[in-house]
Each structure stands twice: as C-alpha cells, then as structure tokens.
Amino acid sequence: MSVVAVFNQKGGVGKTTTTFNLTAALARVGRRPVAIDLDPQAHLSLALGVRHVTGAQSVFGFFERGTPLGMLARETPLGIQLVPAAPDLSKIDTLYGSDPGITRRLSAGIDEAGWRTKAPVMIDCSPMLGVLTLNALMAADQVLIPLSADYLSLQGVYRISTALDVLEKKAAKRFLRRIVLSRYDARRKLSFQIYRELQDAFPGILCETRIHESVALAESPMHAKDIFTFAPSSQGATDFRLLVQELDAAAFFAGSGCAPDTTHAAIGRFLAVALESSHNGSLGETTMKRPVSHTLFAALLTFLSISAFANLGGDDSSKSDDADFVTGRRAIDALDWPGAVAAMQKAISADPRNADAYNWLGYAQRKQGNYDAAFKAYGEALRLNPRSKSVHEYIGEAYLATKQLAKAEEHLAELNRLCSPIPCEELKDLRRAIDDFKKKNK
Numbered sequence: 001m002s003v004v005a006v007f008n009q010k011g012g013v014g015k016t017t018t019t020f021n022l023t024a025a026l027a028r029v030g031r032r033p034v035a036i037d038l039d040p041q042a043h044l045s046l047a048l049g050v051r052h053v054t055g056a057q058s059v060f061g062f063f064e065r066g067t068p069l070g071m072l073a074r075e076t077p078l079g080i081q082l083v084p085a086a087p088d089l090s091k092i093d094t095l096y097g098s099d100p101g102i103t104r105r106l107s108a109g110i111d112e113a114g115w116r117t118k119a120p121v122m123i124d125c126s127p128m129l130g131v132l133t134l135n136a137l138m139a140a141d142q143v144l145i146p147l148s149a150d151y152l153s154l155q156g157v158y159r160i161s162t163a164l165d166v167l168e169k170k171a172a173k174r175f176l177r178r179i180v181l182s183r184y185d186a187r188r189k190l191s192f193q194i195y196r197e198l199q200d201a202f203p204g205i206l207c208e209t210r211i212h213e214s215v216a217l218a219e220s221p222m223h224a225k226d227i228f229t230f231a232p233s234s235q236g237a238t239d240f241r242l243l244v245q246e247l248d249a250a251a252f253f254a255g256s257g258c259a260p261d262t263t264h265a266a267i268g269r270f271l272a273v274a275l276e277s278s279h280n281g282s283l284g285e286t287t288m289k290r291p292v293s294h295t296l297f298a299a300l301l302t303f304l305s306i307s308a309f310a311n312l313g314g315d316d317s318s319k320s321d322d323a324d325f326v327t328g329r330r331a332i333d334a335l336d337w338p339g340a341v342a343a344m345q346k347a348i349s350a351d352p353r354n355a356d357a358y359n360w361l362g363y364a365q366r367k368q369g370n371y372d373a374a375f376k377a378y379g380e381a382l383r384l385n386p387r388s389k390s391v392h393e394y395i396g397e398a399y400l401a402t403k404q405l406a407k408a409e410e411h412l413a414e415l416n417r418l419c420s421p422i423p424c425e426e427l428k429d430l431r432r433a434i435d436d437f438k439k440k441n442k
C-alpha cells in the first residue's frame, strides 16, 4: 500500500517541495508515481509545469462531478502522473462540509483508479484544515510530515502526532509515519537542537536525512524542473536522493507493484550518482473555512486547533494508554522527571513493545541520576529497536557518565556501522563525548 499524504497544517514548511522532488526521484527510478495536488494554491501543479487548469479538469472535478481520478491524471514531462489542482478547490468545504460520506471519497477514488497497489501516490496537502486534508489523511497509508527547523514547528509536530493518533483510533487504521526536517540550516544551532529534540521525541519516525535550506530548491519550481535536473550537484539534490533511499529502505513506498529488488537496485544506483556528484517559511495559521459536523473531522480539529493544545486530556480517547505517553512527553518538556518516569512506566505496561516509551523512560531516569534503571530502559529500547541511533548515543553517554569507557566504545562501534553510508550526528556526538572523556581522564 503506498498512498502518502504529505501533511503539515503549518504553511511554507516544504510540503510541496518535498512532494515535487520525491515524486521526481521515484519517477527517475521507474516507479511511475502519481501526484495529487490537493491545494487550491496549485503550487505542485505549477511546479510540474501544469497551468490554467479549470475546476472540471482538476481534482475538483472528481469531488464535484465524480470524474474518475484516472481520467483527470495527466502525464508530465518528468514522468509523474499529476492530478492537478485549481482554485475552485477552495469551495469544497462550503459545498461538502456537512456531507458525512465526504471524508472517504478520495480513498475510494484512488482504489477505483487501481493506484493503491500499483503506483506510489503522493498527495500534496494544503495548509488549511478542511475536507481536502481530511480526505488525504483518510486515503493515506503513510504520512510524511515536513517540518521546518524552528521552535513553533516543533510545538506543532506534537499536536500533529496526537491528531494522527486520534485519527488512527477513530478510523481504525494505522499510518506509517515519518517526519523530515525540510528547511535545515546547518549554520544555526537551533536547527541542530530541534533535530536532536525530535530524535528523542520521535525515534524511528524522524528521518535521518535533513533537507537543507538551499537556493536551488527554491528556484527549481520556477523552471518546472526538479532539483535533480535543475542542480544535480547541489546539496538539495543530494538530500532528496538520500531521503528517497532512506524512505525506501523503511518500506515507505512499499506495494507499488515493482519488484523490490529491482527498485532497491535502482535506488542504489540513484544514490551512487548522488554521492559521486557531489529555510524561514511563513507561519501559516491553522485555518478552516467552515466547521464540518463530522466526528472524524471534529476529532482532527480538536487536536490540531491551537486552543485544543491545552485541552488534550479532554478527549475520551486520551484516557487510553497513548495518553500516558503524551503525559510523559509533557512531563519531560516540563523537566518533571518523576512525572515522566511514572507516565512512561504506565505507557509501557499498556504496550510493552513501545520502544519510544523505553527510550524516554531511560532519558528521564538518567536525568534523575538513576543510571541503573536508565541502562535497563535503554537496553529494552535497543532490544525492541536495535537500530535506534539515538539510544546508542544516549546509552554511550550514560556509560561515560558512569566511567565505563569500554562500553561506551562498543556503542560507538555500533553507531559507526549504522551510520554508513549515510553520516549521522549521533556518531559525531558520541565520538566527541568519548574524546572529551579521554582528555579529562588522561
């Protein structure tokens, strides 16, 4: 199953840039991707060189007249099939907001077109919360969340994550999720701090690849060229090649009807080219045209609206095991280590396979100076997810704090293995910490 919603209700974070270049990368390795532009701004359509589309020729025609998606899709020069957008899409909330069946229309349309099992489908969501965005999420098997590396984005991602949890429960489905830092500025300390915080908060979900702020990425859509054509040796091209490889390795585009071996080999070649050849977004407001009286939508809104942030505990579903995890995360934000330990322990007793909860538990215990307990928690996190780089780094640091250099070096060796060929910060950080330790203890 490979329907990916590229979603973040914050504007200007790189959703369209990500959809554009990822679909282009998939096209280059022969995956025949389909891109659906669900944003009335039609930026993805413009980037793909498709202009002056009438409402009827756009995805609006699917919602309004029932035109099959397959008939609306048009071939673009980059080898991407595009279902374009048009400004008329902004009427959808007003026209269909109260129709209870509306939220599953796109999902049914994608199934009808036979794309779910054949093509990787990527949906570029608009920053407005409404019928269109909910359709994208209801249709999606995977959700990719581009996130700019700034403080407010960081706050927003917790809300998005909780909203997706709620949606999963209400719609009885599971999303494979990934977060990608999309406007990373390596010169800013804040960018790195945000990356590290996300690693802690979303281990296994945060992509290791970061898309750096790059002029070429901003310019390429003006020329209707993807980054690989426009500036093949640029940082942006390398980043997107690495991202497609990372997502593919995590089976993010699974089920596209290609033999996996062929695909992996093709993506491997694509990456090889990358290795050889070589952000500020507007603060979009959470907006919605018109409230929709639909339970799923209401749930989504409740969790995504700014005011709901303080009221997360008010929803019935938050009385579940996930609520403990959320409570634990909040306690960590508030530096309430005993509160975090208690909540994470509850989350673990509800779901003993929750590696993230073990990772957080270890973190809070380490902050309390309870290293024995932290080692146990990290050990369990690694048993559940042996490839977690952040756990390897943190447990390594905890070993240094307890003067067990040899053990720390074991985790350094493991990180060395895990961080090849894609370099990672965890390796650098643990190496630096070990060097400092050695200097101090000469």
Ligand SMILES: Nc1ncnc2c1ncn2[C@@H]1O[C@H](COP(=O)(O)OP(=O)(O)OP(=O)(O)O)[C@@H](O)[C@H]1O
Binding pocket: 010, 011, 012, 013, 014, 015, 016, 017, 018, 039, 041, 043, 125, 126, 127, 182, 183, 184, 211, 212, 213, 214, 215, 217, 218, 219, 279, 281, 284
């Ligand atoms: N990594 C980057 N480096 C430089 N510029 C970027 C980068 N990513 C995106 N941009 C630029 O930032 C602007 C916003 O990006 P984009 O349109 O992809 O965001 P979006 O999340 O789709 O926005 P919206 O919410 O309005 O749909 C665009 O001008 C784009 O070219």
Ligand SMILES: [Mg+2]
Binding pocket: 015, 016, 017, 039, 043, 044, 124, 125, 126
């Ligand atoms: Mg966009």
